Amino acid sequence: MAENVNDCIRSLDSLIRDKLAGGWEELLDNSLVYDEDNNITLKNIHITDVPERRRSKHHLYVTDHRNFEAIRGEIILSLKEFLKERFHIDQTLLSAITPFVRLDENAPLNEIHNLIAHDLDFEELSLEYNDICTKEILKNKSLHELVKYLSMLPVGKKEMFSTILTSFARILAATPHSADVERLISANNLIKNIIKIVSEYFYRDK
Incomplete structure (x- = not known):
């Protein structure tokens, strides 16, 4: 993006x-x-x-x-x-995430853990990431393809990559724009207008 x-x-x-x-x-x-x-x-x-x-x-x-x-x-x-x-572009965040999603073995995992996965186990994250980096079949996949591939693994193998899969999914789910917030504000204004109309109608009859 x-x-x-x-x-x-x-x-x-x-x-x-x-x-x-x-x-x-x-x-x-x-x-x-x-x-x-x-x-x-x-x-x-x-x-x-x-x-x-x-x-x-x-x-x-x-x-x-x-x-x-x-x-x-x-x-x-x-x-x-x-x-x-x-479309707010956080260059500091991008500089850390870019090598991570490209499966660079020298990716700053400490920064990634602090930025998007601080609630997850860092040791598991590191082990799973290093394991993925050694698999040639995954090297040339895009982040979207990689998440799809990992999510389609059999139950036993899928659990082996649960931490890294969660981290990748968080990156995909992040939106670089304010459209979601604007929709919430718009919906809130619509609800307030409806409440106002109903209240005026109710008190008018009283």
Whole structure:
């Protein structure tokens, strides 16, 4: 998820330098017609004269002259801020988890235990992890495939990896965004509104 978000942010950064081919800027630019007096027409509708200002005094918060690059930059910055706020990327956590999910034998198991498995037995976690790292069949599996594989083991073998399976499952279950919390807030507001309506109706009859 973190790589996808960072890739998206890098793609947005590239649009600051070059406009998107076939995007709104190109469409709008091709729709504008400039005559010899620099008057602008859009779809046969006269817009304004380029040198003309709508007000004699400069507005503190709104400008009359904004080119496409300025508008594009503002949109891109707002999108980047949205991604950073909505998808919080904890680099410290990622640096510890990344080698762990890639089955690196040098993964910081102490940090992993403190971060996501402090309620589990560290010795069991270490033994199970080292055991998995020695199995070539598991080396190239993604985390999702690895959890599915371990969960489908027969009962006797599955219990041998219960600690590591729980740790992996916690990583998969973690959400890097605030959508779940927002849904709870929305549901709470709906319940409060229903209670308010019912209460008003009840006391009105009284």
